[in-house]
Amino acid sequence: MSEGYAGPFIAAEALGKQFGTRIALADVTFTVGPGEIVGLLGPNGAGKTTLIGCLLGFLLPSAGSIRLFGETAAELSPALRGRTGFVPQTMSGFGWFRVGELITYLGKFYAQEPGAPPPWLLDWAGLDPKARVKSLSGGQKQRLAIVLAMRHAPDLLILDEPVASLDPQARRDFMALLTRFCAQEGRSVLISSHILSDLEKIATRAIFMRHGSIIHDTPMARFRTSARWVAAPRDALPQHVSCLAEDRDTGALLVDGWDEASAAALAATLGAAPDVRIPDLETAFLEMTR
Numbered sequence: 001m002s003e004g005y006a007g008p009f010i011a012a013e014a015l016g017k018q019f020g021t022r023i024a025l026a027d028v029t030f031t032v033g034p035g036e037i038v039g040l041l042g043p044n045g046a047g048k049t050t051l052i053g054c055l056l057g058f059l060l061p062s063a064g065s066i067r068l069f070g071e072t073a074a075e076l077s078p079a080l081r082g083r084t085g086f087v088p089q090t091m092s093g094f095g096w097f098r099v100g101e102l103i104t105y106l107g108k109f110y111a112q113e114p115g116a117p118p119p120w121l122l123d124w125a126g127l128d129p130k131a132r133v134k135s136l137s138g139g140q141k142q143r144l145a146i147v148l149a150m151r152h153a154p155d156l157l158i159l160d161e162p163v164a165s166l167d168p169q170a171r172r173d174f175m176a177l178l179t180r181f182c183a184q185e186g187r188s189v190l191i192s193s194h195i196l197s198d199l200e201k202i203a204t205r206a207i208f209m210r211h212g213s214i215i216h217d218t219p220m221a222r223f224r225t226s227a228r229w230v231a232a233p234r235d236a237l238p239q240h241v242s243c244l245a246e247d248r249d250t251g252a253l254l255v256d257g258w259d260e261a262s263a264a265a266l267a268a269t270l271g272a273a274p275d276v277r278i279p280d281l282e283t284a285f286l287e288m289t290r
């Protein structure tokens with residue numbers, strides 16, 4: 001990132017990825033700016049891990065481009081790599097290292113060696129620095145992966161299903177920790193998770209993926225104020241309201257762009273006030289990605 005760079009931290013443009021004939025990503029375009037906590041939502045096989053792989057330069061795009069801090073992701077300079085942190089789905093390897101040794105050892109790979117992790121991060125993780133990595137439980141290994149990704153105070157943190165093996169208390173504490181991390185001016189998070197109640201609390205934006213494509217990208221503030229379940233026929237919706245999905249059980253429509261004017265217009269069309277409900281992220285997700 002050149003001095004004074006003020007663009008998005010992540011910029012994907014018409015990104016595509018194929019494995020042989022299998023299309024894992026198709027025409028994915030989005031940006032993530034400073035200060036955003038972006039939740040990446042999608043059912044199994046939607047392409048989240050592939051997208052993260054392209055972001056980290058582990059996978060090369062088959063089409064389009066993906067840039068971090070303005071530079072091609074796969075050719076990121078060591079200095080910019082040091083401004084990112086990554087938490088994988090599972091941490092493997094390094095079994096014979098002791099926790100403290102591994103933290104010190106991996107610090108040596110940075111362009112500028114970071115100091116020891118901040119005490120609040122180590123307190124959260126609660127790991128014995130003398131314990132062998134191979135002796136840690138799945139949840140403890142995940143805490144270690146989080147310490148390793150955050151120890152150098154990266155500007156951009158990318159997390160692929162980071163909380164699946166954390167217990168409820170550790171998960172809750174981690175979500176608070178992420179919010180605290182982003183409160184530092186200008187830091188960003190891209191987090192893929194199936195625990196939508198967590199994302200609902202901390203994300204500032206949600207990107208919904210299905211079959212390798214983005215099907216909806218919304219600020220959470222907009223989702224809260226203008227996404228609604230509305231009991232009405234599709235052709236009765238006011239023009240400025242778009243339909244995102246239909247609840248197969250009740251027939252209600254999930255709409256975006258709902259406001260007071262929509263309610264008045266629809267009531268006039270139907271001759272009665274429609275039944276309108278506020279969606280949660282999980283039910284919206286289930287109907288949109290079905």
Ligand SMILES: Nc1ncnc2c1ncn2[C@@H]1O[C@H](COP(=O)(O)OP(=O)(O)OP(=O)(O)O)[C@@H](O)[C@H]1O
Binds near residue numbers: 019043046
């Ligand atoms: N190395 C690979 N070779 C072939 N196909 C692959 C490879 N990696 C991923 N895929 C395919 O690409 C698609 C997207 O997979 P991906 O792992 O990105 O999904 P995901 O959204 O992360 O899923 P999950 O929630 O289960 O982790 C799937 O159809 C998957 O089978």
